[in-house]
Amino acid sequence: MANPTSRSLSVLHLLKTSRGATWALRQMRELVDSGVTVHGAMPGDGPLVAEYKAAGITVHPVQLDFPVKAPWLLPARLGQLRRLVSEIQPDIIHSHFVGTTLTMRLALGRNHPIPRVFQVPGPLHLEQGLTRSIELWTAGKSDFWIGSCQFTCERYRQAGISTDRIFLAYYGTDLEKFLPGQTGSLRRELQVDDSTPLIGMVAFMYPPKYLLGQTRGLKGHEDLIDALALCLQHNPDLRGVFVGGAWNQADWYEQKVRAYGQKKCGDRVVFLGSRDDVLSLYPDFNLVVHPSHSENVGGAVESLLFAKPTIATNLGGFPDLIKPPQTGWLVPAKQPAQLAAAILEVLANPGQAQARARAGQELAQTLFDSKKTARTVLEIYSKILHPCAVKTARGREQVWT
Secondary structure (H helix, E strand, O other), rough: OOOHHOOOOOOEEOOOOOOOOOOHHHHHHHHHHHEEEEEEEEEEOOOOOOHHOOOOOOOEEOOHHHHHHHHHHHHHHHHHHHHHHHOOOOOOOEEHHHHHHHHHHHHHOOOOOOOOOEOOOHHHHOOHHHHHHHHHHHOOOOEEEEEHHHHHHHHHHHHOHHHHHHHEEEEEEOHHOOOOOOOHHHHHHHHOOOOOEEEEEEEEEEOOOOOOOOOOOOOOOHHHHHHHHHHHOOOOOOEEEEEOHHHHHHHHHHHHHHHHHHHHHHHHHEEEEOOHHHHOOOHHHOOOEOOOOOOOOOOHHHHHHOOEEEEOOOOOOHHOOOOOOOOOOOOOOHHHHHHHHHHHHHHOOHHHHHHHHHHHHHHHHHEHHHHHHHHHHHHHHHHHHHHOOOOOOOOOOOOOO
């Protein structure tokens, strides 16, 4: 590992996709703006590659996700990463996915001297005994963890990871995209006026993992459909609007969800599929629901940044942001009746709902500003590389020299 005090900090980021995970792109872009030399190892065929390059990130086109369904590809991927690390000689390796983290650890071994950070985008693997055990078993003395919510950090503490190896840093967003007073396009598209309540859900459709005993999708689409069917008995004018298509080409599951929605709610639910104009849809929602079965903070950041009344399941990172009765509503996962009751409560109390949404907007702006969250990551790098950091004359920790 090169001496980082003689040049700018060099970090190698590992990503399994260049088609999504824009939260990683935002973080890496802010790190570049802070003077960090950022390398990104990712598949070279995704539409975001050009954006990474435009942000000043050196892109290395390589697939490093752990090949669960094609294990014969693993030796080549391990060799590619070893060569890349030897070539770049980064000060820190920063992985953003479970699969890339496993590849990183198997390629470099437990005793490699370069510090390795796994920033956990979601806690799903920690909620399954086998995947949690494998991830922890592969860790070595150079490994550190950044939880993207309090729940994830606590899970690692409960697993016996030393607290000085666990940090909290949210994945931030660009606040300037969420300007007040924006006019939505959704009501015009659906040909409905302001008197029609629109209940929105924005999420890809992740199919159930049947081998893990799941019968419904990870994001809870079916739960919301059931809840809307109950709500329609009390308010037949409302509409459910689902934004987001199938994840990873699971078109069969999207068709299944659409059919279930039509069966339960008829034409009172609308499926818009994947959209490039998602942010233009939010202003027309009366409320937004996040009924996930496992989650970091998900789309709750977006809905609250638009000051939209927000309902989410009481799990994962949602409680970091949604704090009843101040900033929103939390309901148990997989309980459509309780979700329906919360939806009806929001619609019946628009003044209270808007007050909570405005408070949630203020909290989201504080926690999820991408410039602030990137500074937090930079401070974490400093703590890892310089555990006895010298205080500056202003009494603040020296982040980098």
